[in-house]
Amino acid sequence: MAQHNETVLSVSDLRTEFHGGRGHIRAVDGVSFDVGRGRIVGIVGESGSGKSMTALSIMGLVPKPAGKVTAQSIMLDGTELTSLGADGLRRVRGRDMAMVFQEPMTSLNPVRKVWEQVGEPLAIHKGMNSRQIRARVLEMFELVGIPEPKARLDAYPHELSGGLRQRAMIAMGLICEPKLLIADEPTTALDVTTQAQILRLMLELRDRVGTSIIMITHDLGIIAEMCDEVNVMYAGQIVEQGNVFDLFDRPSHPYTRGLLASIPKTTEKRTDGRMPSIPGMVPNLERLPPGCRFNPRCGDVMAICHEAEPPLGEVGGGHLARCWLHSRKADGPAPAAGAVL
Amino acid sequence: MTVTASSPEVIAEPSLLREGIAAFARNRVALVGLAFIVVLVVVALFIPWISHHDPYRVALDEQFLPPSLTYWLGTDNFGRDVLTRILYGARISLLVGTLPSLISLVIGAALGILSGYVGGKTDAIIMRLADMMIAFPSLLLAMVVMYTLGANLLNIFIALALVGWASVARVVRSETLALKGKEFIEAARANGTSRLTTMVKHIFPNVIPTLIVLFSLSIPDAIMWESSLSFLGVGVQPPEASWGLLVAKGKEYLLQAPIVAIAPGIAILLTVLAFNFIGDGLRDALDPSMKD
Amino acid sequence: MLMFVVRRLLASIPVLIGITAILFVMLNVVPGDPVALMMKEHASPDVIARVRAQMHLDDPIIVRYFSFLWNALQGNMGISIKLNRPVTNLIAGAFPNTLMLAAAAALVSWVIGIPAGIISAVRRDTVVDHLFMGFSLVGVSMPIFWSALLFQYVFAMQLKWLPVAGFYGPKYLILPAIVLGWSSAGVIARLTRSSLLEVMRHDYIRTARAKGLREGLVITRHALKNAMIPVVTIMAIQVASLLSGAVITEAIFGIPGVGRISVDAIQSRDMPLLQGSVLFATVLVILGNLVADILYSVLDPRIRSQMRKGGAS
Numbered sequence A: 001m002a003q004h005n006e007t008v009l010s011v012s013d014l015r016t017e018f019h020g021g022r023g024h025i026r027a028v029d030g031v032s033f034d035v036g037r038g039r040i041v042g043i044v045g046e047s048g049s050g051k052s053m054t055a056l057s058i059m060g061l062v063p064k065p066a067g068k069v070t071a072q073s074i075m076l077d078g079t080e081l082t083s084l085g086a087d088g089l090r091r092v093r094g095r096d097m098a099m100v101f102q103e104p105m106t107s108l109n110p111v112r113k114v115w116e117q118v119g120e121p122l123a124i125h126k127g128m129n130s131r132q133i134r135a136r137v138l139e140m141f142e143l144v145g146i147p148e149p150k151a152r153l154d155a156y157p158h159e160l161s162g163g164l165r166q167r168a169m170i171a172m173g174l175i176c177e178p179k180l181l182i183a184d185e186p187t188t189a190l191d192v193t194t195q196a197q198i199l200r201l202m203l204e205l206r207d208r209v210g211t212s213i214i215m216i217t218h219d220l221g222i223i224a225e226m227c228d229e230v231n232v233m234y235a236g237q238i239v240e241q242g243n244v245f246d247l248f249d250r251p252s253h254p255y256t257r258g259l260l261a262s263i264p265k266t267t268e269k270r271t272d273g274r275m276p277s278i279p280g281m282v283p284n285l286e287r288l289p290p291g292c293r294f295n296p297r298c299g300d301v302m303a304i305c306h307e308a309e310p311p312l313g314e315v316g317g318g319h320l321a322r323c324w325l326h327s328r329k330a331d332g333p334a335p336a337a338g339a340v341l
Numbered sequence B: 001m002t003v004t005a006s007s008p009e010v011i012a013e014p015s016l017l018r019e020g021i022a023a024f025a026r027n028r029v030a031l032v033g034l035a036f037i038v039v040l041v042v043v044a045l046f047i048p049w050i051s052h053h054d055p056y057r058v059a060l061d062e063q064f065l066p067p068s069l070t071y072w073l074g075t076d077n078f079g080r081d082v083l084t085r086i087l088y089g090a091r092i093s094l095l096v097g098t099l100p101s102l103i104s105l106v107i108g109a110a111l112g113i114l115s116g117y118v119g120g121k122t123d124a125i126i127m128r129l130a131d132m133m134i135a136f137p138s139l140l141l142a143m144v145v146m147y148t149l150g151a152n153l154l155n156i157f158i159a160l161a162l163v164g165w166a167s168v169a170r171v172v173r174s175e176t177l178a179l180k181g182k183e184f185i186e187a188a189r190a191n192g193t194s195r196l197t198t199m200v201k202h203i204f205p206n207v208i209p210t211l212i213v214l215f216s217l218s219i220p221d222a223i224m225w226e227s228s229l230s231f232l233g234v235g236v237q238p239p240e241a242s243w244g245l246l247v248a249k250g251k252e253y254l255l256q257a258p259i260v261a262i263a264p265g266i267a268i269l270l271t272v273l274a275f276n277f278i279g280d281g282l283r284d285a286l287d288p289s290m291k292d
Numbered sequence C: 001m002l003m004f005v006v007r008r009l010l011a012s013i014p015v016l017i018g019i020t021a022i023l024f025v026m027l028n029v030v031p032g033d034p035v036a037l038m039m040k041e042h043a044s045p046d047v048i049a050r051v052r053a054q055m056h057l058d059d060p061i062i063v064r065y066f067s068f069l070w071n072a073l074q075g076n077m078g079i080s081i082k083l084n085r086p087v088t089n090l091i092a093g094a095f096p097n098t099l100m101l102a103a104a105a106a107l108v109s110w111v112i113g114i115p116a117g118i119i120s121a122v123r124r125d126t127v128v129d130h131l132f133m134g135f136s137l138v139g140v141s142m143p144i145f146w147s148a149l150l151f152q153y154v155f156a157m158q159l160k161w162l163p164v165a166g167f168y169g170p171k172y173l174i175l176p177a178i179v180l181g182w183s184s185a186g187v188i189a190r191l192t193r194s195s196l197l198e199v200m201r202h203d204y205i206r207t208a209r210a211k212g213l214r215e216g217l218v219i220t221r222h223a224l225k226n227a228m229i230p231v232v233t234i235m236a237i238q239v240a241s242l243l244s245g246a247v248i249t250e251a252i253f254g255i256p257g258v259g260r261i262s263v264d265a266i267q268s269r270d271m272p273l274l275q276g277s278v279l280f281a282t283v284l285v286i287l288g289n290l291v292a293d294i295l296y297s298v299l300d301p302r303i304r305s306q307m308r309k310g311g312a313s
Helices: A051-059 A086-092 A114-126 A130-143 A162-174 A192-209 A220-226 A244-249 A254-261 A303-307 B016-025 B028-050 B082-118 B120-135 B138-149 B153-180 B183-190 B195-232 B243-251 B258-286 C002-028 C034-039 C045-054 C061-073 C087-122 C127-141 C144-158 C171-200 C203-210 C215-253 C258-267 C271-299 C301-309
Strands: A007-019 A024-036 A040-044 A067-070 A073-076 A097-100 A180-184 A212-217 A229-234 A237-243 A313-316 A319-321
Touching: A007 A051, A007 A212, A024 A040, A024 A051, A024 A212, A024 A229, A024 A237, A040 A051, A040 A192, A040 A220, A051 A097, A051 A180, A051 A212, A097 A162, A114 A130, A114 A162, A130 A162, A162 A180, A162 A192, A192 A212, A192 A220, A212 A220, A220 A244, A229 A244, A229 A254, A237 A244, A237 A254, B016 B028, B016 B258, B028 B082, B028 B258, B082 B120, B082 B153, B082 B195, B082 B243, B082 B258, B120 B153, B120 C002, B120 C271, B138 B153, B138 B195, B138 C002, B138 C215, B138 C258, B138 C271, B153 B195, B183 B195, B195 B243, B195 B258, B195 C144, B195 C215, B195 C258, B243 B258, B243 C144, B258 C127, B258 C144, C002 C061, C002 C271, C061 C271, C087 C127, C087 C171, C087 C215, C087 C258, C087 C271, C127 C171, C144 C171, C144 C215, C171 C215, C203 C215, C215 C258, C215 C271, C258 C271, C271 C301
Parallel strands: A040 A212, A040 A229, A097 A180, A180 A212
Antiparallel strands: A007 A024, A007 A067, A007 A073, A229 A237, A237 A319, A313 A319
């Protein structure tokens, strides 16, 4: 159990539900994880896995009438977020935890100057005046590596390239020196070269400033490069959790194994001319299969997988997987693995 | 590791039309509008059999009677039953609402598709023309046309069609431009389909939902313009009575018998409102992207 | 910026010529002899012929059109047949009244419409929203001549709060301005609401919230400026619909403005007067569109950049 001041974020049993027109959707269903100080934690999954929704839920940005967020506990550096009202959470947002979004093109207000927007958290949370804000924004621009920072202050968003805009967004997120930065697919909308630059920037910032980062992505490559710990999400649940080395060396959940297997490797030669992929589709959250949510697509599926949802079981040394292969049922022997249908 | 196949769920795609009708039917406000119009049309068609009052007679001894069981809304300056006059006026107003809209729809659609698909000089000329028509005050334009052609029913059709085609053309043109970029158009062209056939067989069916919405939304405008023209005396001429004309005639007796002028206006208001409900309902049902 | 204005002005000239040419042709190919129609009983064929020659009615139409334009540029738009006074004077005398009426009506429509639209958007799908939008829809569906008569009857004749008709002071403008502004208000309210709702869906609104900005400031600081862009441009184009409405409003409330003149001209078949007022209306509309374009570029920095690069049109 990590000590209080070494854990920046501790999420316990986070659930986010939507009551849609026709059904009841649990977009985030019992998610728990920790983020240590100065660590980069990745959340990886396909679209619809609930990874973005997890971030929005922690930040309190889930659209109100539609979605309901509950959790046993969300502890941000000693503050229990669940006991804060909407206003209290708002004061934390942008100051102690910040978020960077996927689409730099549209995430900035087109009719306002860049410095005003990047500096806005300072106006909101620290009450600085324009002169102070401009100076601080200039510092941040230099920190995130924006060339000719002085000239860019008065620019409008459409005058910057995608990469610069994303750097500006990162500057915006870090300007109040939050303990936690949540990055939701920050490089997906950028070209490969810019992607590499932004990722490198984030690593530098972590080293220099000590901010903890939650990196949300669907790209295992980014996970491998950046993250210290990883959470794999599927259909609203965490199905595997552990440090990055364990995950890549000993992937324990069939879904994780499928993801890793489907990365095309130049070192392997395939003789049958086909690309491996996980068969089937992500389940409709309104109509989940009984038992383990992955069972329609799992190659190691067993009888018990259709009957009951597996809990997160220990694979070894803090590495967890939500799979009957790694859990024992309370009243029976360990199930045999490797059934073929 | 062996991987098993699982059958993905097959979702049937309901046709746009059927979904549209279903969505429309769920919209209570639109249904109310539809019901009103249906009732109005039926009553207007069968009015000679429904009401025994003569809309043309003159009985000066029965001037300005207040509402009673015989005369539900009272009588006007010539002793005629106000309600009957209004219902006869419904025929004209409905006719003048729908027919010019249809004409401007046809013209606007044709020019809009042509302009959007062919592009170039044709597009530039047509759009310039359309912009001019839209910019200019509609009522003034209609008035000028009526002045030129003379004030009778047929010319009203022409005037209103002229005023209305431009906005239809603009919308249809942008739809055409959007469709033009889609793959099935390229495929058709690659197959050697002529431009005319492409426009008629491929583009046109896809703009029909928009046309339906535009049609129902242009009827209220047409009714308003016609009534304004008739009110000013350059529209429908007596002894025919459209609602606008009824209000104009009643205006002179506003103090003595306000109902005579007010009641036909209420008819206009309700009818235009009903068509707006229907139009909004159609737009929400057929093209949710146009919704707010 | 200056180049932009100049460029748009130059682009407006062909439009001006186009519209006025079409209208001129329409007005002048009227079947039947306008002079004879005008003079009816009194005229003998010689008099008619003389007046026709005086008015150059027998010249080819193109010549007549350009001479009309040329004269108009110099301030001479002919003589009103009915009133026997220079058209230019008549219009110049009537225009300020119409301007006052239109400005007052526009003010009414903004003051009512914009707040209503904003409140409706912020309180979407509540009773308030439905109420406001319902009123807007009713306002848009009411023919102006009818609401004018209704207001006249209730507020002037029955309650006697305001004068019935005429134009002897600012008090006489109140009722007409409300009537004229009322239907515009509905349009503006609906547009403001849909524009604001659309803007609130954008990503940068989510960013603003993510910074911990209070919801009220999210709306005023980030959403409104973007949302107002289409609304403001509509305002400038309101000129056309206000002119149409003014025609009727002036007629009913007896305000001696350009609209009233146009109606009289049509009813008495006073062709020069009608021509003059139509030309005038066209100029106003074009100016209104020009103002709309300028406003649009002032509010949206993206357009300004485009302009600097080479002029979007």
